[in-house]
Amino acid sequence: MKETRISDPRTNDRIRVPEVRLVGPGGEQVGVVRIEDALRLAQEADLDLVEVAPNSKPPVVKIMDYGKFKYEQAQKLKEARRNQANTILKEVRFRLKIDKHDYETKRKRAEGFLQAGDKVKAMILFRGREQSRPEQGVRLLQRFAEDVAEWGTVESTPTIDGRNMVMIIAPLKSKVDAKAEQNAKRAANKARPQSPEDPDGSADNAAAADKTEEE
Structure with missing residues (x-):
């Protein structure tokens, strides 16, 4: 194209x-x-x-x-394209009559997607006469959005798509960045070489505690 x-x-x-x-x-x-x-x-x-x-x-x-202006514009466009390419739309499907255990499983899965920086497409699959009760689908998706609000925000409100109802939830950038920073620190700590006499880093922890007491 x-x-x-x-x-x-x-x-x-x-x-x-x-x-x-x-x-x-x-x-x-x-x-x-x-x-x-x-x-x-x-x-x-x-x-x-x-x-x-x-x-x-x-x-x-x-x-x-x-x-300089053209260079900066090109860099902004490149960054926008890279961010767009890195954002993946993950799908989580519901039935209108979903049991508590299945709902919690899907909620946790969606939170994992959002924490990874991916968007979530929450979809309700209507069967038979369920299509005549779209308000129940809206309530279910609104409840789902509230339950994952710590990690995501509604980008596209519930809409009918054929026999389905769809809602898009985007990750909260501040939460994603904070988790990425936390993971990076953990990785750095694991990669840090330990002294043979102090393999678990207890000496460093003790030194840090002594410093705190002195302050």
Whole structure:
């Protein structure tokens, strides 16, 4: 599939309008000036004049380092794509009449997915006349969302999809980051070499305790 390319903004001499609304390199509003004056100010600052709002009347331009701007934009796009690729949609299926044990099993599984940074697609499979009672499905999914609220937040509210009802729950970034940091610390502690005389690290713990008492 061919990727849609967004055209680059006009810069410097390619900006062919009589007047522009100029923004300085520090974000300060200079005001409406002639294009010649805007180009001169950009040249004096050894920077570029970039059209940032071509549809405004007059167009808005900003004095900036265009090469640096393009690099930063490319890095942001790359990071966004990487985050999107790393987010996996995991599916958890329910029956409308689900027993307590099965529900708890699926809740714990969903929490594990959210803790790993994945989204959860909670789906209720309606059978027969159950399709005439969608409000029961909504209540079940709302209860499920409340039960996993420590690790996730509702991204897409319950909706009917054919004979099913679907809700999407996204992981809470702060919780995921905290767990990842905790796991990294555990891994670092396991990898730390121990002294033959102190294989369990008790000497370090004792030293830390002595330091606390001194304080």
